[in-house]
Amino acid sequence: MITEFDTSLPSFRQVQNLIQQALTIEIKLLTGDILIGRMIWQDSQCMCLMHENNQQTIIWKQAIAYIKPKH
Secondary structure: OOOOOOOOOHHHHHHHHHHHHOOEEEEEEOOOOEEEEEEEEEOOOEEEEEOOOOOEEEEEHHHEEEEEEOO
16 A cells, blocks of 8 residues: 655654755654664655765654754
C-alpha cells in the first residue's frame, strides 16, 4: 500500500523547512539513540539524515521520538 503525502500537515511543512534551511538537527529515536545531521529528503514513510562525514542514514518515521534544531 502506498501512502500519499499530506502536505497540509504542520509536521510535513516543518520537516520541509528543516530540509530547505539545511539546519543541523537532532533526532531522537524510540530506542533512545540520538542522531545529528541535516535532513536531506523525506517521503511518506522515511527521512534521510546526512551526517557531518557525508554518511546518509535512512530513518523510518515511526521510529522517531522527536526532531529538534541544534543550536
